[in-house]
Each structure stands twice: as C-alpha cells, then as structure tokens.
Amino acid sequence: MLVLTRKNNEAIQVGNDIKIVILGIENDRVKIGIEAPQETKIMRAELIREIRQINQEATQADPCRLTLAISQNKSTKDKK
Amino acid sequence: MRIQTAVFGELEICQDRIIFFKEGLPGFEELKRFVLIILEQTRPFLWLQAIDRDVAIPVISPFEIFPHYAPVIKDDIFKEIGLQKQEDLLVLVVVVIPPEVNLMTANMAAPILINIANNQGRQALAEDSAYQIRQPIFEAVCQNLIKEERHAGSDAKE
Numbered sequence: 001m002l003v004l005t006r007k008n009n010e011a012i013q014v015g016n017d018i019k020i021v022i023l024g025i026e027n028d029r030v031k032i033g034i035e036a037p038q039e040t041k042i043m044r045a046e047l048i049r050e051i052r053q054i055n056q057e058a059t060q061a062d063p064c065r066l067t068l069a070i071s072q073n074k075s076t077k078d079k080k
Numbered sequence: 081m082r083i084q085t086a087v088f089g090e091l092e093i094c095q096d097r098i099i100f101f102k103e104g105l106p107g108f109e110e111l112k113r114f115v116l117i118i119l120e121q122t123r124p125f126l127w128l129q130a131i132d133r134d135v136a137i138p139v140i141s142p143f144e145i146f147p148h149y150a151p152v153i154k155d156d157i158f159k160e161i162g163l164q165k166q167e168d169l170l171v172l173v174v175v176v177i178p179p180e181v182n183l184m185t186a187n188m189a190a191p192i193l194i195n196i197a198n199n200q201g202r203q204a205l206a207e208d209s210a211y212q213i214r215q216p217i218f219e220a221v222c223q224n225l226i227k228e229e230r231h232a233g234s235d236a237k238e
Contacts, residue, residue: 038156039156043205047205047213048106048205050213051106051107051187051190051203051205051213052106052107053107054107054174054176054187054190054213054214055105055106055107055108055137055174055203056107056108057176058137058138058174058175058176058177059135059136059137060177061136061138061175061176061177062177062179063087063119063121063122063127063138065177065179065181066122066125066138066177066181067121067122068181069181069182070121070122070123070225071121073222073225074225074226074229
C-alpha cells in the first residue's frame with residue numbers, strides 16, 4: 001500500500017481522472033472529497049463489507065422453519 | 081437444464097428464466113446466474129437460487145414492508161441493467177432469517193434490481209440513508225398475511 005501524508009486542502013491524483021482532496025481534519029475524523037467519473041463506484045468500505053456479510057447470512061435461512069412460522073402466525077390470528 | 085439444490089431438490093431451469101448478474105452479488109461475486117423461485121409455502125418470501133453453486137437467498141418485495149419504498153438509486157445503475165421502462169423493474173430485498181424467525185431483517189438499503197425485459201439484475205446501494213440495512217420486518221409481514229387472509233375470506237363468502 002502506498003502511504004502519503006497530506007495536509008488540509010491538499011490532494012492526491014489517482015490516474016488521469018480521479019482526485020482525492022482532504023477537505024477538513026477534526027480530531028479523529030477526516031473529511032474527504034472525491035472527484036471521479038460518474039461510472040466509478042465509490043462507497044464506504046465497511047458498507048460493502050456489511051452487504052456481503054448480510055447476503056452470506058441470508059443463505060443460512062431454513063425454509064421449513066419459515067414455513068412453520070408463517071402457518072403458525074396465520075393460525076394464531078385466525079383464533080382471535 | 082437441471083440443477084440439484086439442497087432446499088428445493090432437483091430443479092428444471094428454463095433458459096429464459098435465468099437472471100444474469102454481471103457482477104454477481106456482493107459476497108457471491110463469482111455467481112452470475114440465478115433463478116427466482118416462488119414457493120407457495122414461504123410466500124411472500126421468494127428465493128434467488130444460484131445456478132452455478134447451491135446457494136439460495138431469501139428475498140421479499142420491499143413494498144410488502146414499506147408501501148412507499150423509494151430509495152435514491154443512481155441512473156447509471158438502471159442503465160447498467162438496460163432498463164427502458166419503469167414497468168420492467170422488479171425490486172427485491174435480501175432477507176436474513178435467523179433460527180428465531182421473528183428476528184428476521186431485510187436489507188432495505190441495498191435493493192436487488194431486476195429488469196424483467198432482459199433478465200439483467202444488479203444489487204444496488206441506495207444513495208440516501210433513509211433505509212436500514214437490517215430493518216426488522218416480521219411484524220409488517222405478519223400484518224400483510226392477516227390482511228390477505230381476510231381478503232381471501234371475504235372473497236369466499238361472495
């Protein structure tokens with residue numbers, strides 16, 4: 001990994017068309033601006049990790065248990 | 081084409097039912113081909129079954145939970161799946177169903193968008209933060225089932 005130290009308002013150019021600017025530094029938070037072509041996908045890394053995790057967790061579902069929960073729910077409501 | 085699945089047994093897959101995810105799904109980037117399985121016993125939940133590995137992901141229409149569901153999605157994403165008409169768009173959200181089923185959640189922030197005109201799909205991330213990635217949904221789903229039952233009941237009387 002390339003490591004660079006930048007001050008407030010300094011920037012990093014990535015390739016020809018991506019520019020990353022440090023917009024503010026406050027305690028332990030850094031505000032970053034990114035200029036990139038429309039088609040470049042930019043997102044918080046932990047968010048994409050979380051979506052991967054959720055998709056993988058979802059495959060653990062047990063359809064039988066789900067069927068049972070749905071039918072139980074219907075029958076308890078019917079009694080009311 | 082026939083595939084073997086742990087959950088649904090052997091499935092006969094029609095070529096024209098295959099949904100293509102060019103980039104796979106997050107966490108399953110290598111899986112590009114899925115079919116949507118409708119199982120009466122698990123309605124309103126549907127299943128996205130991968131063709132190239134035995135992976136089944138439960139999904140639900142987000143409108144079952146929020147009737148006015150409207151996340152902000154970049155136009156590029158619709159272009160990517162070649163969407164031309166709003167009517168061709170099928171929106172689904174991934175559901176996590178733990179052993180305690182009533183704790184189920186849906187990922188409302190990252191809907192799966194499918195163009196039913198060409199069977200191209202993609203999981204998108206909403207640009208806004210109006211929706212949660214682990215939205216509890218059990219109550220809402222149950223309410224809908226009750227409503228449906230009532231409708232079915234009143235139809236039968238007619």
